[in-house]
Amino acid sequence: MEEEAAHDVAAHGASGGIQIHPMDQFIVRPLFGGDEIHWYTPTNVTLWMALTVLAIALLLVVGTRGRNVVPSRGQSVAELAYGFVYKMVEDVTGKEGLKYFPYIMTLFMFIVTANMLGLIPAAFTVTSHIAVTAVLALAVFFTVTILGFVKNGTGFLSLFWVASAPLALRPVLAIIELISYFIRPVSHSIRLAGNLMAGHAVMKVFAGFAAAAAIAPFSILAITAIYGLELLVAFIQAYIFTILTCVYLKDALHPHH
Amino acid sequence: MEGEIANMGQFIGAGLAGLGCGVSALGIGNVAGNFLSGALRNPSAAAGQTATLFIGIAFAEALGIFSFLVALLLMFAV
Numbered sequence: 001m002e003e004e005a006a007h008d009v010a011a012h013g014a015s016g017g018i019q020i021h022p023m024d025q026f027i028v029r030p031l032f033g034g035d036e037i038h039w040y041t042p043t044n045v046t047l048w049m050a051l052t053v054l055a056i057a058l059l060l061v062v063g064t065r066g067r068n069v070v071p072s073r074g075q076s077v078a079e080l081a082y083g084f085v086y087k088m089v090e091d092v093t094g095k096e097g098l099k100y101f102p103y104i105m106t107l108f109m110f111i112v113t114a115n116m117l118g119l120i121p122a123a124f125t126v127t128s129h130i131a132v133t134a135v136l137a138l139a140v141f142f143t144v145t146i147l148g149f150v151k152n153g154t155g156f157l158s159l160f161w162v163a164s165a166p167l168a169l170r171p172v173l174a175i176i177e178l179i180s181y182f183i184r185p186v187s188h189s190i191r192l193a194g195n196l197m198a199g200h201a202v203m204k205v206f207a208g209f210a211a212a213a214a215i216a217p218f219s220i221l222a223i224t225a226i227y228g229l230e231l232l233v234a235f236i237q238a239y240i241f242t243i244l245t246c247v248y249l250k251d252a253l254h255p256h257h
Numbered sequence: 258m259e260g261e262i263a264n265m266g267q268f269i270g271a272g273l274a275g276l277g278c279g280v281s282a283l284g285i286g287n288v289a290g291n292f293l294s295g296a297l298r299n300p301s302a303a304a305g306q307t308a309t310l311f312i313g314i315a316f317a318e319a320l321g322i323f324s325f326l327v328a329l330l331l332m333f334a335v
Contacts, residue, residue: 191318197329240312247312
């Protein structure tokens with residue numbers, strides 16, 4: 001599939017037109033020449049991941065360096081982010097969940113920063129790739145499952161045995177709960193990647209319309225509006241990913257319904 | 258399968274999968290509207306339930322995203 005996509009790009013480039021394929025922006029390319037991609041090849045994905053980490057480090061380490069009582073702008077943004085995630089973890093998982101706050105804070109900061117950096121024109125949106133979000137979601141899935149068994153032993157299985165339901169219904173519910181448990185990493189990762197990919201593809205589609213002079217003003221207005229919407233989506237999707245992680249963590253810590 | 262007919266089926270399938278996105282929009286609107294009508298009746302309880310609102314929206318949205326994914330797969334991967 002990727003080879004085909006790369007081939008398409010070459011075809012577009014050769015025709016020299018202004019026609020842009022809306023999915024071209026998601027192609028992974030090596031940074032330094034060549035077409036082959038190995039696990040160690042620096043690509044645009046790794047570049048933007050590194051920039052994401054750099055931006056987070058700038059905000060959280062350099063931004064809070066002053067440790068002022070009256071915070072500077074950078075420090076107050078960092079404090080807002082910290083307080084926001086801290087309150088979310090405390091609200092959803094309770095006091096016991098706060099032990100896992102660093103992990104959830106890391107997830108939130110990485111996703112929200114990657115989403116926001118992806119909105120810079122000509123940037124690469126790391127989180128629009130299912131490969132990236134699937135790693136994040138699978139990490140959450142395995143962490144939560146292992147944690148559930150370590151904390152509760154076999155009692156974790158009571159998550160699938162709904163004690164409040166009538167006895168006859170319980171086996172049916174157990175099967176449904178089991179399926180919904182294993183579909184979690186799929187929906188968790190595809191929700192983030194799909195939202196980001198759809199939003200950026202829509203922007204590119206409208207950018208393609210801007211080539212026709214008759215509808216160019218409408219197209220530019222539409223891009224502006226969608227850009228605003230995408231700003232919202234970038235934040236809300238990071239929020240949803242994080243809060244679902246908190247919900248799964250709560251299930252692992254208190255499996256009883 | 259090759260040829261015009263297969264191509265046409267691909268496009269029709271992708272368009273039909275697009276319907277799923279619209280239906281999930283109905284679901285999200287339902288969640289948000291019901292939240293709003295509940296929140297306006299008891300505004301003091303609303304602030305604590307925004308997390309639940311977003312979780313509900315996320316679940317409704319996930320299925321729409323699945324159908325979007327089916328459309329994408331039909332267009333670019335088949």
